[in-house]
Structure formats: C-alpha cells, structure tokens
Amino acid sequence: MFHLLKMILFFLAFFVLKHEYSTAQYIPPYTSFFIPLNKHTDAAKPLFSAQIMTSYSNFQFNHSNFLIDIDAPITWHDCIVQWNMYQRNCPENVLCTDAVNCDEDICTEVQKYSYISPYCPRLKRTAPSPTGNCTCPINVMNPVDIWCSQPVVNYDTFFVNTSNGRNPLPVFISASLNAACAPSSSFELFPNNVNGVIAFSSSPYTFILSLDQPPLKKIFSLCLPSTTAAPGILFYGNGPYYFIPNSNVDVRSYLSYTPLLNHPDSFGYFIGVDSIVIKNRSINVPANSTTKLSTIEPYTALRTDIYNSVVRRFSLVTKRLIPTSPVPPFSNCYNTISNGTKLKLKVPHIDLILSGGNKWTISTTNSMKYVTQNVSCLAFVDGGATPNYAIVIGTFQFEDNFLELNLENSTFGFSSSLLRKHTSCSHYNHTIVTG
Structure with missing residues (x-):
C-alpha cells in the first residue's frame, strides 16, 4: 500500500x-x-x-x-x-x-x-x-x-x-x-x-x-x-555529475574540449582529428579528412592510408608482444598467454590530437579487444580506400569515457578512460532520493 x-x-x-x-x-x-x-x-x-x-x-x-x-x-x-x-x-x-x-x-x-x-x-x-x-x-x-x-x-x-x-x-x-x-x-x-x-x-x-x-x-x-x-x-x-566512489568530484572536471563540426549531408556529429600519436611518433591525418562519431559502428574505422600508418607504428612499438593469426575484422592480434602464464597486456596509448590541440587518449582498455581468453586484438579496422569519412570513431573507444555534446556552443567534451580515475560509466548511484 x-x-x-x-x-x-x-x-x-x-x-x-x-x-x-x-x-x-x-x-x-x-x-x-x-x-x-x-x-x-x-x-x-x-x-x-x-x-x-x-x-x-x-x-x-x-x-x-x-x-x-x-x-x-x-x-x-x-x-x-x-x-x-x-x-x-x-x-x-x-x-x-x-x-x-x-x-x-x-x-x-x-x-x-x-x-x-x-x-x-x-x-x-x-x-x-x-x-x-x-x-x-x-x-x-x-x-x-x-x-x-x-x-x-x-x-x-x-x-x-x-x-x-x-x-x-x-x-x-x-x-x-x-x-x-x-x-x-x-x-x-x-x-x-x-x-x-x-x-x-x-x-x-x-x-x-x-x-x-x-x-x-x-x-x-x-x-x-x-x-x-x-x-x-x-x-x-546542466550538471553537475558525480559518480561513485569519487562522490565529490564532478566528472565534467575531467573533460577536455574540441569544436563540433558541421557536415552538409548528415545530422550526426563530427570533430577534427589533426594527427594520431603513438609513443611520441605523430601520424599525420590529411587536412581535408572528416572524423565522424558513431554509436552504431563498434570499432574505430580508419581510411586505408591512415590505417596502414597506424598499424605499422603500433607493430613497431609492440614487438615484445607475441603475434598470432588475425581474427576478423582485426589484423593485429596477440597471444595473451605464454607457457601457461597469463600475460599482463599493456600497450602504448594512442592519442588523437584534435582541433584546438587537446588530446583524447585511448588507453589499453579502449584500444585492445579480447576476442578470446587467449587472444587480444588492436580494436581498429580498415575502413577502405574511399570511405565517406576518413575516420569513424566507434563505440569500443567510447566505453567508460564520459562524452559531452554541447549543442549550446557546439563543442565536444571527452574525459578519456574513467577507469584511470577509478570509476566507470556504470558507477552512477541509481538509488532514488525521496527526501
């Protein structure tokens, strides 16, 4: 009652x-x-x-x-x-x-x-x-x-x-x-x-x-x-937004910002990516490239020329990892068990340098996908030679990132991984306050 x-x-x-x-x-x-x-x-x-x-x-x-x-x-x-x-x-x-x-x-x-x-x-x-x-x-x-x-x-x-x-x-x-x-x-x-x-x-x-x-x-x-x-x-x-256990920290304080860009043939959201940096080496993204945000595509797709450069650089800085056969749709896959021992998989960050100069850091949890208990793959895919958009950032790279789309001033805010702040997207307190 x-x-x-x-x-x-x-x-x-x-x-x-x-x-x-x-x-x-x-x-x-x-x-x-x-x-x-x-x-x-x-x-x-x-x-x-x-x-x-x-x-x-x-x-x-x-x-x-x-x-x-x-x-x-x-x-x-x-x-x-x-x-x-x-x-x-x-x-x-x-x-x-x-x-x-x-x-x-x-x-x-x-x-x-x-x-x-x-x-x-x-x-x-x-x-x-x-x-x-x-x-x-x-x-x-x-x-x-x-x-x-x-x-x-x-x-x-x-x-x-x-x-x-x-x-x-x-x-x-x-x-x-x-x-x-x-x-x-x-x-x-x-x-x-x-x-x-x-x-x-x-x-x-x-x-x-x-x-x-x-x-x-x-x-x-x-x-x-x-x-x-x-x-x-x-x-x-308007916010603020607090996640547990950091109950006194507004998660928006973790955000960096870049402009949202218009695209004449889409109602979606776009940002500018100027370059991709892997372990201090910058991979140029052509100036006329378009980067789209997607909640439907599961993994970030890169135009073939950009993808090849990223894979080449990533392979060079992860030589200590044990390569294994590709698992579609991924091309770079690695063993995570050696001689019966589970390996701690840690790879260099992949940094997206955005318009305005801020850096969106894609850490291991958002760059490496476990496809089996024994195999993990670089979670970027080849988007083809002539796609509609040079880069489409997919949902695997969004997970446990706090993302803000400000329609008032056309900006995009991004936190990078909340796991690095000892919280996650599943840490909002859903207990209803009645008093």
Whole structure:
C-alpha cells in the first residue's frame, strides 16, 4: 500500500512540475534528466540501447529499449497508430499512438528529414482509409542491416527520469515528439528486447530536442558501459555529475574540449582529428579528412592510408608482444598467454590530437579487444580506400569515457578512460532520493 501511495504522489508531482515549469520564476529541484544505457552483445555486433519509459499504466511506468543512434533524424519503434485513441481498442502488450495525417503540415515538415539513400524508395501519399484518413510515411535506415523502410509518423509521449547529479529524484518529466511506428518485423535482427531506434542527432525532430526545457541547457552526455551487467547513463541538462566512489568530484572536471563540426549531408556529429600519436611518433591525418562519431559502428574505422600508418607504428612499438593469426575484422592480434602464464597486456596509448590541440587518449582498455581468453586484438579496422569519412570513431573507444555534446556552443567534451580515475560509466548511484 505504501509503494502504491508513493507512486501516486510521484505521478502527481510530475503533473504539478509540468504546470509550474512554464513560469519564469520556477527553479526545478533537478539539474538534469537521465536515461539508463545498456550494452548488448547478442546481435551481429555490439550495440547500445536507451531504456525509455513509454507509457504509464497500473500505477507504474512501462519501459522499452531503443538503439542509440546519433545519426538518426527521427525516433522510430515498434508500435501501431490509431485514429481514435479514446476507443481503447489497442491490443494487449502493444504500444498504440496517435497518427499524423498526411494532410497535416507537420507531415510535410517531418518528411524533409527522411533518410536520403539509394536504398530508400520515394515517399508518396498513402490512400485514404474508409474514415478518410491517410498516414504519413517517412524513410528510416535500419542501423543493423542497413536497409531502408517506411514507418508512419505519429505523436508520441515518453517519460524520463530526473537527477540532482548524484541520485535520481522521484520526479518524471514527459517528452512529446513526433516519432514513427514500424512493424515488429523491422526489429528481428535487433538485440533481444530492443524494439526501436532513438534519435540523438542534430535533426529538429531528435529526441534530445524534445527534452528542451529551460533553464536546462541543451547539453547531453553519453557514458557507454563496457559491460552488459550494469547500465551506463545519458544525461541532458546542466550538471553537475558525480559518480561513485569519487562522490565529490564532478566528472565534467575531467573533460577536455574540441569544436563540433558541421557536415552538409548528415545530422550526426563530427570533430577534427589533426594527427594520431603513438609513443611520441605523430601520424599525420590529411587536412581535408572528416572524423565522424558513431554509436552504431563498434570499432574505430580508419581510411586505408591512415590505417596502414597506424598499424605499422603500433607493430613497431609492440614487438615484445607475441603475434598470432588475425581474427576478423582485426589484423593485429596477440597471444595473451605464454607457457601457461597469463600475460599482463599493456600497450602504448594512442592519442588523437584534435582541433584546438587537446588530446583524447585511448588507453589499453579502449584500444585492445579480447576476442578470446587467449587472444587480444588492436580494436581498429580498415575502413577502405574511399570511405565517406576518413575516420569513424566507434563505440569500443567510447566505453567508460564520459562524452559531452554541447549543442549550446557546439563543442565536444571527452574525459578519456574513467577507469584511470577509478570509476566507470556504470558507477552512477541509481538509488532514488525521496527526501
């Protein structure tokens, strides 16, 4: 009974805060919103999801897991649209949402942000239903099989947790957005229990912008976990952010910054990498090269000319390691056991020298991937001779790094490995503070 009463009070607090939030004098008790992030290894490649509260029923929130995509122009997920939500005829265990009519202005606006790809068919109006309604399709790209489909645009309301920087607070905030409904078959190759894609890009229809509620700033931070056993976290807002056991240290104090760069053909995020340094030797990155951040690609991909230079230098400074046969997609692999003894694998840092001169250090835990108990490989891959982007930084290099994308002043903050600070992305205290 106590827990039921507490949930009712929490939910009432949510509505009161939403009402008071519109007044200029109101200062919320929270400093940020947060979303738990999970790692999945049961698909073709490691992927990460955001755990979103999608509906409220029976005095509790229902959760869904959405793949994190910082390129996607719109959020899309497993749901169906209904023209009359008051009929309450939604099938059991199915999320139903309000449809956007093809004649509404918002349909035309959202369709401007469809994926442009040779895999995607041309958008066209759907035939009116017997009730005179027609749906609003949009092109989306499936990040798992790189195939285009056409879900239909809807009106969604999700819910997110709030935080004071140290703990969650018993207040939940709604985020209203235009998303898209796709059939369940669209998610067959996704990790188990993941049935959507959440957009954290720079598109005006990104989920991030649906959280825009002053006085919180337009800043979001990703901290991807290195384990499937405990979640990482995404923050949106002002901070500060404290991880245990360093409970009095704002993790943002570890950050260095570089400008975020625009790219005319993408809603993703880009930075400038001027050179790559391995044990005091600098590898030049051509000035016209583009470096993209990705939450879909698992390992950093380097254009062939850059990749060959990195591998050559890395091989030279790791001659003491025992090489073994390559394990695709990696070319440089090493034995981690010699004469029955487990070797302590430590290799030189790989430093990315970024625009502005700051250094993003990729230490052993983010540069070497254990593919078996006996073999570890350099976790960089050959991106080909003529890729779209010279460098794509993947999620293995993100793990246990605190990354801040500041949409207010277009900067990218990076901590390098939190493990060197004796904490990790799984060390946020999820105990709710009620007093």
